[in-house]
Amino acid sequence: MTEKKELNITRRAALVGMAGAAGTVLARSAAGQDVQVSGSNRPVAPDDSTKVLGSRWSSDLGQRSPYEALKRVPSGTLSSSETPLQDLHGTITPADLHFERHHAGVPFIDPEKHKLVIHGMVRRPMTFSVSDLKRFPAVSRICFLECSGNLYHDAPEQTTAQLLAGMTSQSEWTGVMVSTLMREVGVSPKSSWFLAEGADAAVLARSIPKQFWDEAMIVYAQNGEAVRPENGYPIRLLNPGCEGNSCVKWLRRMEFSDSPFMTREETSKYTEPVIGEVARQFSLVMDARSIITYPSYPDTIEKGWIEIQGIAWSGRGKITAAEVSTDDGRSWQQAVLQEPVFSKAHARFRHLFNWDGKDTVIMSRAIDESGYVQPNRAEWIAARGPGSGPYHRNPITGWRLMAGGNVVYRVEEWG
């Protein structure tokens, strides 16, 4: 897999020869470390690492190997970036590779000054500092977070898993349950919605109905450390299983009410037309989904045994099965799910496949504990209508294994 990665190293011609090895130069990695690189810009490691002392000693912050160049792919508008699903192993997404989506950039917030106001249909409107929130009983949970627009729907053959569906990531989130704060402020039993409002320049706001309150959290930590700025530093709402924009970042206000607030982001956006000239509104739950991450474009493979790998997830609960087809959807086999499988979390699946070297299409589908089966594109369109979108498109996607070993995205027309 390392062959494909581009190393972010600038050749410094002035230093040619200083490394003492023919054809090598010294260059500075993105992390500021001097490394030898060959004429091809590939770092040159010692021939025998047991014969020289280490190139690094202990440090206050670790750095990746210069041979690893994991990168998100920022969008042209710089309002989003995607996780390199094809390069990751297991289920945790490193925090600096978590996908991002923001509507007015990432605000710069001082955690000592940030406040969360909770008011509306409550007995005691209150203001909480971040330190206040950290004093409440804490809870951690591993779950996915996905943008509801997570599909490159007219993708060409040369599309990576990252570009196709890289707006889903997974973290261990830590924070306080919304229900804990609800007891603190005394939410009225007549209340059935709350508004969550962010402190960014878009003042992004969403109405969250009661059905999601039991699991909702206000989180201040992600994979052990403080939530990253692009993920809502210092605090964000987390509605496990719900679309990312409902998990309002830079959370500054929650207002309880008995009706939704009809904000811009649930009327103009994040609402989708469906069959019958109506629109789905407050369609917060992310439907079950899966994607094969290996092999995928631009991998090249060889005839013989291949461990097909991917991730499956559902906003409705646990994944109960991930199925793989190696014959373009004609037959399906159950893949092995990596234990433990968490509710509303990416589960890694693996399936051994003996490729005969002939042209075929591999694909996966997720099945969750509600019985929901991830649809193919035709089924999705039949259910939602050809004009529905761009949100909550979760069709089965495939990769074409070409005789010769190239792997490309299996292109499908949308509609």
Added chain:
Amino acid sequence: MTEKKELNITRRAALVGMAGAAGTVLARSAAGQDVQVSGSNRPVAPDDSTKVLGSRWSSDLGQRSPYEALKRVPSGTLSSSETPLQDLHGTITPADLHFERHHAGVPFIDPEKHKLVIHGMVRRPMTFSVSDLKRFPAVSRICFLECSGNLYHDAPEQTTAQLLAGMTSQSEWTGVMVSTLMREVGVSPKSSWFLAEGADAAVLARSIPKQFWDEAMIVYAQNGEAVRPENGYPIRLLNPGCEGNSCVKWLRRMEFSDSPFMTREETSKYTEPVIGEVARQFSLVMDARSIITYPSYPDTIEKGWIEIQGIAWSGRGKITAAEVSTDDGRSWQQAVLQEPVFSKAHARFRHLFNWDGKDTVIMSRAIDESGYVQPNRAEWIAARGPGSGPYHRNPITGWRLMAGGNVVYRVEEWG
């Protein structure tokens, strides 16, 4: 908690006043980002973040907030560094904050050239590239990794959790089971030990007895990404629950045998004298342990309800209970364990305590599924002998809550 962190920002006096806010200057953070800082070097965020566009847009790699300055603490010899346990939430350790320990620095290894040789009492000696290993069925597992010397045993009052016991960290590791490779090479049924040898300049090598083979893995990924250089890039052995040095990093050779190899690191080192003028050798299993991470030095606290937090772990399996004493060990209450609790993994525990503001000592002890109860220091010394060490010291440790709110390490004489 943010108050205590030191920001790694250098004041650039030449730019005083450019930020347009009285008393602020522009400075460059460690991550290369220009931020405003006040005269006290604290970054200055906009008064109202909804009135200005974000300070960052989407990027290929995220960066921490300049208000967060998580750091390992490197040892004087630069052969180790410790995880900031007191600053972390949940159970995952960010990869760049994982503790490190190496005996000749961190080798610089090209993953395309690295090879693992498996030989000795096997039918088919074989050499595996890293790519070869990635083609085998993969497994992920969340577990702790701890240095057997993880105790600052003569610590003064001004000791953080990081310095006291920060040589334990937790990751989601992904790789191939050793048992899978054993089938591949055809290990002799008469074999009962294997040597694991690293490719660093110390050529660190350990003998691993059969009892650990079922769970042993050769891992290439840590929290989703490639194993970090200081943690064994490109591959390391992982013996869940066993002392860190047995999880040989930069693994290049495994030799199967019917007896241990008596390497330097299991004769001169990592063997400890115990009562009766004998030594414990191959004492690989990490005994159950716990530490309170909040409140701890240098926190200051106030009278009233406090959520005591910490982590408990055991090399023998699951933690079944973490108990907390708030009266210097006279009585113990069961803390709440954060679910899910994994085998051989850090489990976070939490306990609500209503502090009356008077001088007292808080402490925790771990109990694991084998029935083992973490001992206090006197019990540990009675069992192992006063001269035992410096390895596998896992006594109960405490924090003194002082009238006024200061928290310091509860100093205990060793022996």
